[in-house]
Amino acid sequence: MTSDVLIARLIDLIGDRIEAHASELTELDQAIGDGDHGDNMRRGFKAVSGEKEALANMPFGEALKKAGMTLVMNVGGASGPLYGSAFMAMGKSAEAMPGSRVEAARLLEAGIEAVKSRGKSDVGAKTMLDALVPVLKSIEAGADIAAVRKAADAAVEATKPMLATKGRAAFLGERSIGHIDPGARSSALIVHAVCDALEEK
Amino acid sequence: MTDKVSIVIVSHSSEVAKGAADMVRQMVGDDVAIASCGGNSEGGLGTDVAAIMQAIDAVWSPKGVAVLVDLGGAETNSEMAIELLGPDKAKQIVICNAPVVEGAVMAATEAAGGSDLEAVRQTAEDFKA
Secondary structure, eight states: OOHHHHHHHHHHHHHHHHHHHHHHHHHHHHHHSOSOHHHHHHHHHHHHHTTHHHHHTSOHHHHHHHHHHHHHHHOOSTHHHHHHHHHHHHHHHOSSOOOSHHHHHHHHHHHHHHHHHHHTOOTTSSSTHHHHHHHHHHHHTTOOHHHHHHHHHHHHHHTTTOOOOSSGGGGGGGGGTTSOOHHHHHHHHHHHHHHHHHHOO | OOSSOEEEEEESSHHHHHHHHHHHHHHHTTSSOEEEEESOTTSSSSOOHHHHHHHHHHTOOTTOEEEEEOSHHHHHHHHHHHHHTOHHHHTTEEEEOSOHHHHHHHHHHHHHTTOOHHHHHHHHHHOOO
């Protein structure tokens, strides 16, 4: 697969997943956040979709950086800088499309580090990191695509009993327990969309 | 260009941001430049990085800018906006860990007296209801 084809597929498939699950994200966010995660993500990725042609014609790293900036400027919630910084950092870490498992893992790791630093957070705080870090670990451990999907879903489910200590959900204290984290869910949706893109022949 | 620390108020709601700025102006007068911004890029509830950058630029002061934010996304988006304004300006901007309305009033009162950015931040953050 060439870089331009992969970029276009990623944009379509991530956009579709977010669109299809926007209400679900908003419902999850209404339980423990401010109820705008679905709308915010939809607005952000729609803006990225609007730039699909230009992005597909850019080098892989540049396209990631540009898409990240578009998310920053359009999402409107904390997820804008968080996802935006992740994409920008991934774009900075790799000029070209990853060609191996190790390169793919390094790319994701760069994104995760950016989320940690932007969100001043780490695993265990009931955030998107609780989906992304287990996914990275599964990739590093040699998981195939189906196993990566499973790792993402299991990680999302594992946020349910967690106590939120970051973001809006932290205001709820113990009342945040028992709900899936919307950011972990949206991260898993993106992971699934990336898996879709890699599976398509 | 002002010779005092300026204030930027960032809320999820443009009405909250504007209302808070109006209160500050009424209480401390026009000596301190105040900008407000709220709402996402479509005008709904949320915050907009580009609008925050514009608000900071609109009241830019060599003495610095103190930013008051309401909830999580306002803070994260403000941090992003400050970073995108570049390291030179970023050194002169602080986000105050204070309630948006009370913090803005306290910060502006301190700024009106000619205090530096760190003093303005301290005063806003020392506020206890």
